[in-house]
Amino acid sequence: MVDRTSRGSLSRRxxxxxxxxxxxxxxxxxxxxxxxxxxxxxxxxPANETTFARIKREKVVTIGFINxxxxxxxxxxxxxxxxPEALRAFFxxxxxxxxxxxxLTEFSALIPGLVAKRFDVNGGGMNxxxxxxEQIAFSNPEVNALTVFVVKKGNPKGLTSYKSxxxxxxxxxxxxxxxxVELADVAGxxxxxxxxxxxxxxxxxxxxxxxxDAFALTSLSATDIVGKSGDANLEIVALSEIPKDSxxxxxxxxxxxxFRKEDGDLKDAYNAWQAKAxxxxxxxxxxxxxxxxxxxxxxxDKTADQLCKA
Numbered sequence: 001m002v003d004r005t006s007r008g009s010l011s012r013r014x015x016x017x018x019x020x021x022x023x024x025x026x027x028x029x030x031x032x033x034x035x036x037x038x039x040x041x042x043x044x045x046p047a048n049e050t051t052f053a054r055i056k057r058e059k060v061v062t063i064g065f066i067n068x069x070x071x072x073x074x075x076x077x078x079x080x081x082x083x084p085e086a087l088r089a090f091f092x093x094x095x096x097x098x099x100x101x102x103x104l105t106e107f108s109a110l111i112p113g114l115v116a117k118r119f120d121v122n123g124g125g126m127n128x129x130x131x132x133x134e135q136i137a138f139s140n141p142e143v144n145a146l147t148v149f150v151v152k153k154g155n156p157k158g159l160t161s162y163k164s165x166x167x168x169x170x171x172x173x174x175x176x177x178x179x180x181v182e183l184a185d186v187a188g189x190x191x192x193x194x195x196x197x198x199x200x201x202x203x204x205x206x207x208x209x210x211x212x213d214a215f216a217l218t219s220l221s222a223t224d225i226v227g228k229s230g231d232a233n234l235e236i237v238a239l240s241e242i243p244k245d246s247x248x249x250x251x252x253x254x255x256x257x258x259f260r261k262e263d264g265d266l267k268d269a270y271n272a273w274q275a276k277a278x279x280x281x282x283x284x285x286x287x288x289x290x291x292x293x294x295x296x297x298x299x300x301d302k303t304a305d306q307l308c309k310a
Contacts, residue, residue, distance in 0.1 A: 051120055052266035055098065061091055062101040063123025064113050068200065069224045070290035071143075071255070072124035074102065082287035083125045083257065086142060089286055090273045106198055108177035111135050114258055121266070122258030127179050130247070133308035137261045140271050141254035141298035141307065142283060145218035147183065149237040150207060150226060157213045161241040162187035165214070171195055173203050173215030180216040183243045183251055200225060207234070218253055220291060247310065254298055254307050275300065 045054060055061045065072040065079060072081035079102035091098040103119045110122050114136055127145075128138045149159055157170040165172060166188040174180035176196045184194050195212050197203035203215050204225060214237070217225070226234050245251040259267040277283040278300050284292065 050265055051260065051263045052269065055091075055120065055266070056095060059095060059097045060099050060101060061087075061121070062103060062119040063087060063121050064103050064105055064110050064119040065124035066107050066110065066199075067104060068124060068221055069228070070220055070287075070292065074104065081124070082290045082292055083123055083142070085286050085290075086274075086277075086283060087121070087123050087257070087270075089277070089282070090270055093273060094269070107175055111258070114260060117260075120263075125255040126258055127253045128256050128304055128307040129179065130308055130310065132258075133304075135261075136258045137264070137267050138256040138258055138304040138308070139267060140274060140303050141256045142274065142287075143220075143253075143255040143292065143296050144298045144302070145220055145253040145255060145296070146239075147180065147216050147243055147251060147253070148219050148222050148239060149214040149216055150204075150222050151214040151235060151237055152207070153233045153235050155235065155237055159214050160237060161239050162189070162243045163241065165189055169193070170213035171211070173197060173206055173212035175200065175203060179245075179251065179253065182246055183216065186244055186246055204229060218255075220296065224291065249310055254302055256304060 046057075049057075063079070063084065065074075065081075065084065067073050068081075070082055072079065072083050074080075079100060084100065084102070088100055091100070101119075102123070103113070105113055105118075110124075110126060111132060113119060114122050122136070125143065126132070126138075128141060132138075149165075151157070151159060157168055159165050159168065159170055162183060165184075171193050172184050172189050173195050174184060174197070176198055181194070181196065195206060197206060197215075200217075200221070203212075206212050207215055208231065219236075219238075222236050226236055242250045242252065257270065259270075274283065277286070278297065284294055284297055287297070
């Protein structure tokens with residue numbers, strides 16, 4: 001996804017850069033409040049009410065997302081994708097009447113928006129990174145993802161790894177604030193050869209227009225965007241080497257849902273459901289219609305605590 005994450009029908013960070021609000025399957029006007037939609041009844045919330053308690057009381061949860069198929073995306077009817085559907089299944093076990101709101105935003109605004117209480121959870125999936133763990137709390141990962149390059153047909157620059165990219169004159173595309181920016185920095189791709197985009201549609205257009213020679217994405221997102229583009233002049237390159245992150249570790253993305261640090265009860269309840277859903281195969285069944293396969297489901301022994309310390 002990329003990131004995410006690593007963390008998406010052609011938009012990764014959103015076809016519309018305004019904030020859209022969905023209630024269930026019905027589009028509503030953008031929420032103007034800095035608090036999640038539906039919060040603060042006329043009589044005021046109970047003292048010391050947690051986010052989880054408020055969600056159960058109001059029967060509404062607001063999730064931030066970025067339009068990144070197959071992880072999350074908006075249709076004319078509802079917010080869907082692997083991650084929103086997993087959250088929908090979880091909240092159905094809490095109370096079948098709980099509805100899902102979606103706030104569309106840019107990737108770089110996901111963590112600030114969550115901390116500022118514009119929404120209740122980062123519901124589209126995001127790579128677990130130690131620096132991010134200092135700001136928010138993550139669920140245990142649902143998905144693991146590898147990075148690939150998207151290039152023009154025939155891979156004219158011969159880009160097969162970050163090392164080959166750094167040693168070339170090729171221009172590299174990535175989404176602002178994504179893990180792919182860090183991977184480029186670690187590999188030594190000069191900043192003047194890095195072109196950053198606010199979202200995936202503009203990055204795809206940048207490659208098609210020749211502004212970049214390749215861009216990096218997780219394999220799931222790359223497969224989705226190349227397939228849906230209908231552009232026969234694009235192809236996906238599986239990397240010959242796993243890139244390294246800033247800690248020197250293999251950059252295999254472990255994608256998870258983000259919560260505010262004070263919302264431990266919500267995170268713990270979700271993790272308990274997720275563990276059962278992984279063991280029973282329910283999580284794969286939920287995500288499979290969106291292209292996820294068994295190999296994409298993160299192993300049960302990978303935890304957010306481990307990955308935050310990596």
